[in-house]
Amino acid sequence: MKSVLATLALTTALTLPGLAMARPVTMTTTLNNYGGDGAYLALYVTGAGGAYVGSLWMAGGKSKYYEHLTEWYRATGGDSAEVNGITGASVGAGRSLEITLDLADALFDAGYTLHIDAAVEDMRDSPNEVAIPLTRAGAGTPVNGRRYVADFAYDM
Amino acid sequence: MIRALHRWPGLLALALITGLALSGAALSVFPAAERLSAPQAEAGLTVAALADRIQTVYPGVEQIRRSASGRITAYWFDHGAPGAAAIDPATGEGVASADPNQAERWLTNLHRSLFLGDGGRIAMAVGAAAMLVLSLSGTMLVARRAGGWRRWFAPLRGPLAGRLHVEIARIAVFGLVLSSTTALWMTASTFDLLPDGSTAPAMRAEVSGETGFALHQMPALLQTPVAELRELSFPYPGDATDVFTLKTDRGTGYLDQGTGALLGWSDLTGWERVYETIYMLHTGRGAATLGLVLGLMALGTPMMGATGVLIWLAGRRRRPRIRGNQPAGGAETIVLVGSEGGSTWGFAATLHAALTDAGQSVHVGPMSGFAPERYTRAERIIVFAATYGDGAAPASAKGFLDRLSAAGGAPRIPLAVLGFGDRSFPVYCAFAKAVAAAAQAKGWPEFLPLDTIDRQSPQDFARWGRALGEALGLDLELSHQPILPAAETLTLVSRRDYGAEVQAPTAILRFALPPATLWQRLTGAGFARFTAGDLIGVVPEGSAVPRLYSLASARRDGFIEIVVKKHPGGLCSRQLTTLEPGDRVTAFLRRNPGFRPGWGRAPLILIGAGTGIGPLAGFVRGNSGRRSIHLFFGMRHPDSDFFYGEELPALQEKGRLTRLVTAASRGTRPHYVQDALRGDAAEVAHLIRNGARVMVCGGRDMATGVADALAEILAPAGLAPAVLKAEGRYVEDVY
Numbered sequence: 069m070k071s072v073l074a075t076l077a078l079t080t081a082l083t084l085p086g087l088a089m090a091r092p093v094t095m096t097t098t099l100n101n102y103g104g105d106g107a108y109l110a111l112y113v114t115g116a117g118g119a120y121v122g123s124l125w126m127a128g129g130k131s132k133y134y135e136h137l138t139e140w141y142r143a144t145g146g147d148s149a150e151v152n153g154i155t156g157a158s159v160g161a162g163r164s165l166e167i168t169l170d171l172a173d174a175l176f177d178a179g180y181t182l183h184i185d186a187a188v189e190d191m192r193d194s195p196n197e198v199a200i201p202l203t204r205a206g207a208g209t210p211v212n213g214r215r216y217v218a219d220f221a222y223d224m
Numbered sequence: 225m226i227r228a229l230h231r232w233p234g235l236l237a238l239a240l241i242t243g244l245a246l247s248g249a250a251l252s253v254f255p256a257a258e259r260l261s262a263p264q265a266e267a268g269l270t271v272a273a274l275a276d277r278i279q280t281v282y283p284g285v286e287q288i289r290r291s292a293s294g295r296i297t298a299y300w301f302d303h304g305a306p307g308a309a310a311i312d313p314a315t316g317e318g319v320a321s322a323d324p325n326q327a328e329r330w331l332t333n334l335h336r337s338l339f340l341g342d343g344g345r346i347a348m349a350v351g352a353a354a355m356l357v358l359s360l361s362g363t364m365l366v367a368r369r370a371g372g373w374r375r376w377f378a379p380l381r382g383p384l385a386g387r388l389h390v391e392i393a394r395i396a397v398f399g400l401v402l403s404s405t406t407a408l409w410m411t412a413s414t415f416d417l418l419p420d421g422s423t424a425p426a427m428r429a430e431v432s433g434e435t436g437f438a439l440h441q442m443p444a445l446l447q448t449p450v451a452e453l454r455e456l457s458f459p460y461p462g463d464a465t466d467v468f469t470l471k472t473d474r475g476t477g478y479l480d481q482g483t484g485a486l487l488g489w490s491d492l493t494g495w496e497r498v499y500e501t502i503y504m505l506h507t508g509r510g511a512a513t514l515g516l517v518l519g520l521m522a523l524g525t526p527m528m529g530a531t532g533v534l535i536w537l538a539g540r541r542r543r544p545r546i547r548g549n550q551p552a553g554g555a556e557t558i559v560l561v562g563s564e565g566g567s568t569w570g571f572a573a574t575l576h577a578a579l580t581d582a583g584q585s586v587h588v589g590p591m592s593g594f595a596p597e598r599y600t601r602a603e604r605i606i607v608f609a610a611t612y613g614d615g616a617a618p619a620s621a622k623g624f625l626d627r628l629s630a631a632g633g634a635p636r637i638p639l640a641v642l643g644f645g646d647r648s649f650p651v652y653c654a655f656a657k658a659v660a661a662a663a664q665a666k667g668w669p670e671f672l673p674l675d676t677i678d679r680q681s682p683q684d685f686a687r688w689g690r691a692l693g694e695a696l697g698l699d700l701e702l703s704h705q706p707i708l709p710a711a712e713t714l715t716l717v718s719r720r721d722y723g724a725e726v727q728a729p730t731a732i733l734r735f736a737l738p739p740a741t742l743w744q745r746l747t748g749a750g751f752a753r754f755t756a757g758d759l760i761g762v763v764p765e766g767s768a769v770p771r772l773y774s775l776a777s778a779r780r781d782g783f784i785e786i787v788v789k790k791h792p793g794g795l796c797s798r799q800l801t802t803l804e805p806g807d808r809v810t811a812f813l814r815r816n817p818g819f820r821p822g823w824g825r826a827p828l829i830l831i832g833a834g835t836g837i838g839p840l841a842g843f844v845r846g847n848s849g850r851r852s853i854h855l856f857f858g859m860r861h862p863d864s865d866f867f868y869g870e871e872l873p874a875l876q877e878k879g880r881l882t883r884l885v886t887a888a889s890r891g892t893r894p895h896y897v898q899d900a901l902r903g904d905a906a907e908v909a910h911l912i913r914n915g916a917r918v919m920v921c922g923g924r925d926m927a928t929g930v931a932d933a934l935a936e937i938l939a940p941a942g943l944a945p946a947v948l949k950a951e952g953r954y955v956e957d958v959y
Contacts (some may be wrong), residue, residue, distance in 0.1 A: 130414060138457065
C-alpha cells in the first residue's frame with residue numbers, strides 16, 4: 069500500500085491557493101495481478117472536448133518510457149516538466165497507489181474528466197485505462213479499469 | 225599497473241560479474257527460441273493486409289505489435305474484456321499466448337537490477353564496467369604475454385590455470401567487450417544520461433472528423449511491409465478525433481480514420497537509431513544468432529573467474545614475506561628482483577635467508593627500484609631477472625634498462641645476473657640476457673657469469689648457489705622448493721642396469737603405483753594421473769632439495785618408470801641407483817604440460833640422448849593410435865647403454881614406432897645424435913615441412929647440438945627452430 073500526500077500548490081493549475089476553495093481528495097488505484105513488471109501510471113485531467121488541463125500524478129521515474137503512456141504523451145508532448153514534483157515509483161502488479169491531493173472545488177461537476185494511462189514493459193500500452201467524469205456524486209464509487217487497474221476510486 | 229587493473233576489479237567484482245554472465249547467457253536463449261517458434265510473415269505482406277486479417281478475426285483490435293524476432297502480437301477488446309495473442313500473420317488468428325515469459329522476466333530483472341530497482345541497476349552497471357576494464361586490461365596482458373598483437377592466437381605454454389584463463393579469454397573477450405559496452409550505454413540511456421529519449425510527437429494536421437475508412441485501402445499501410453512494422457495502434461471506437469498511430473523502423477506517423485490520409489510523420493532521430501542498434505547487439509533481439517554467440521562467450525566468464533583466482537592465489541603463495549630485509553643504504557648485498565607472477569621473489573627470499581644466516585646484511589627489492597647511488601655500503605649486486613612473454617621486462621623490472629642507460633658511468637659494485645625462464649619458450653631468459661649485455665656494454669664489472677634457472681628448477685638454483693658461495697668464500701646451500709607438493713612413498717619393483725662398461729652406470733627403475741585415494745582419483749591429484757614426460761621429484765636423504773626426473777611411463781602403463789644415471793658424487797642418483805626391489809623412496813609428481821606429444825596425427829620426431837630416452841620411450845609405448853613416430857637416439861655403445869634396446873624392436877613391430885635411428889659415440893664409427901639427424905636431413909626436413917612436431921630430451925649440450933643441426937637442415941626450407949618453437953612445434957626437456 070503506497071500512501072502519498074501531495075499538495076499540488078505549485079505544480080498544476082488544478083489547485084487553488086486558498087484552502088477554502090480546495091479540498092483534499094484521496095485517489096486509490098488498485099492493480100490486478102497482470103503478471104508483469106511494475107506499471108507506469110499517469111493520472112491527468114481533461115476538460116470539455118478532451119483538452120488537456122493538467123497532470124495529477126506520475127507513477128514511474130524514467131521519462132524514457134513515458135511515450136508508452138500514449139494519450140498523456142500526446143496531450144503533453146512528452147514534456148516531463150508537466151509532472152515535476154508529482155512523480156513516484158511505478159506500481160507493482162496487485163499493489164495499490166493511494167495519493168491525496170488538494171483539488172480545486174471548481175473541478176467537480178464542471179465537465180472535467182480524470183484519466184489514467186497505464187503501460188507495462190513488454191505488455192500492451194493501455195491509454196485511458198480509466199476515464200471518469202469528476203463529480204461530487206461519483207466520489208467513493210469504484211470503477212473498473214480496462215487492463216491493469218482492478219478498480220479506481222476517489223474520496224473527498 | 226595493467227596487472228593491478230586486471231587483478232583488483234576481477235577479484236572485487238567476481239560475484240557480480242559471474243551473476244551477470246550466467247544470467248546473460250541464460251537470457252541469450254530466449255530471442256533465438258522466439259525466432260524459431262514465431263510464425264513469420266510471408267514476404268511482401270503489407271501492414272494493410274495484415275491489419276485487415278487481424279481485424280476480421282478480432283473486430284475489437286486496438287494494437288498490433290511486431291517484435292524484432294518477427295513475432296506479431298495483437299491486443300483487442302471484446303465485450304469490455306481485454307485479450308491478446310501471438311498471431312499467425314497468414315491467417316490473422318491467434319496461435320499462442322502473448323503473456324510475457326515469467327522465467328525470462330525473472331532473469332531479466334536479475335540481470336539488470338538484482339531485483340533492487342535503481343540501486344541494483346547501478347550495481348550491475350558497475351559490474352559491467354568492471355568487466356570492460358578486465359577485458360581491456362586482460363587484452364593488453366595477453367598481447368604482452370604472447371609477444372605482440374599479431375601473435376594473439378599463438379600457442380600457450382605454462383601452468384594449466386594460466387593457459388585455460390588466456391585460452392578462454394582470447395576468444396570470449398570480443399563478446400565481453402561488446403556486451404559490457406552496450407550494457408553501459410543502455411544503463412546511461414535508462415538514467416537519461418544520453419539525449420536518446422523519444423522526441424515530441426510529430427505535428428498532426430486536423431482530423432477530418434469522419435470514421436470508417438477501410439484499413440486495407442490506407443495508402444501508408446499499403447506501402448509498409450510487415451517486416452518494417454513496429455506497432456499499429458487503432459483509434460478509440462467512437463472517438464472521431466482519434467487517429468491510427470503507425471510506428472515503423474523508420475519513424476512514427478498518424479493516419480486519419482476517415483480518409484486514410486497521413487496526418488503527420490516524424491523520423492527516428494540518430495540517437496534513437498544508435499540506441500536500437502545497441503539494444504539489438506546486447507539482447508540479441510533481432511540478431512538471435514549473435515545473441516547466442518555472445519551468450520556462449522559469456523559462459524566463459526565463471527571459468528575465467530575461477531582460473532583467475534587460482535592464478536592469483538598461486539602468485540600470492542609464491543611471493544613470501546622477506547623477514548629482516550635490510551635497508552638499501554646499509555646492505556652489503558643488494559638483490560634486485562624482476563618478477564611478473566611473483567615466483568622469482570620466492571627464490572630471492574631463499575637467497576636472503578641463506579646469506580643472512582651466513583652473517584651477511586642483505587637488501588631485497590624490485591629491479592624497478594634500481595638506484596646505485598643509494599647502495600653506499602654494497603659490495604655486490606645480484607639481479608634475479610625473469611622474462612615476460614617474448615623477452616619483455618617483467619612487471620617488477622619496468623624501467624630498469626632505461627635507468628641503467630641513463631646512469632652516468634657504470635656502477636663500480638660487481639654484478640651477478642641470474643635469469644629465470646622456461647626453455648620451451650622461443651626466447652629463453654631473453655630479459656636476463658638483455659640485462660647482462662647492457663651491463664657488459666656499460667663496463668659494469670661481473671663477479672659471476674650469467675646463469676639461468678629453467679622452470680624454477682631447485683637443482684639449477686642450488687648449483688648456482690654453490691657457485692655464488694665459492695665466489696663469496698661462504699658455504700652456501702640454497703634449497704628452494706617453490707611449492708612442495710605432498711610426497712608419497714614409492715616401492716621399487718624392478719631394475720635394469722646398463723652402461724657399466726662405458727663408465728656410465730645407469731638404471732631403468734620401475735616403481736609400483738602407490739594406491740590412490742578416492743579424492744586423488746576424482747581430482748587427478750598426485751600419482752592418480754600422469755603421463756610420460758611429467759616429472760617426479762625425489763627428495764634424497766640428507767638434502768632438502770628435490771631432484772627432478774622425467775617419467776618414462778604413463779598412469780595407464782600401471783607403473784612408474786625413470787631412467788637414472790649415476791653421477792660421480794651425486795647424492796640422489798647414488799641413492800637411487802643402489803635401490804633394490806622392495807626398497808622405498810619418497811617422491812612427488814610435478815606436471816610438465818609443456819612437454820607432451822599433444823593430440824593429432826602429425827608425425828613426431830623424438831630426439832634424445834642418454835637418459836633422455838626415458839620420456840620418449842614412454843611416448844612410443846603409449847602410441848596405441850599408431851601415429852608416425854621417428855626416434856633418434858644417441859648412446860655411447862650399442863652393446864652397453866642401449867636403453868630400451870629390447871623393448872623398442874617389439875614396439876616397432878606393433879606399429880607404435882615408425883623408425884628408429886641410433887648413433888653411438890664410441891665404437892667403430894663414432895657419431896652423435898645430431899650427426900644422425902644430419903645424415904637423415906632430407907627425411908627430417910620433409911617431415912617438418914609436413915607439420916611434424918619435434919621433441920628433444922637430454923643434456924644441454926646435446927640439445928644445443930640438435931638445435932644447430934636442425935637449423936642447418938631447415939635453412940633451405942626457410943624454417944628455423946625458433947619459428948617452430950614459437951608455433952609450439954619444437955619442445956625441449958633439458959637438464
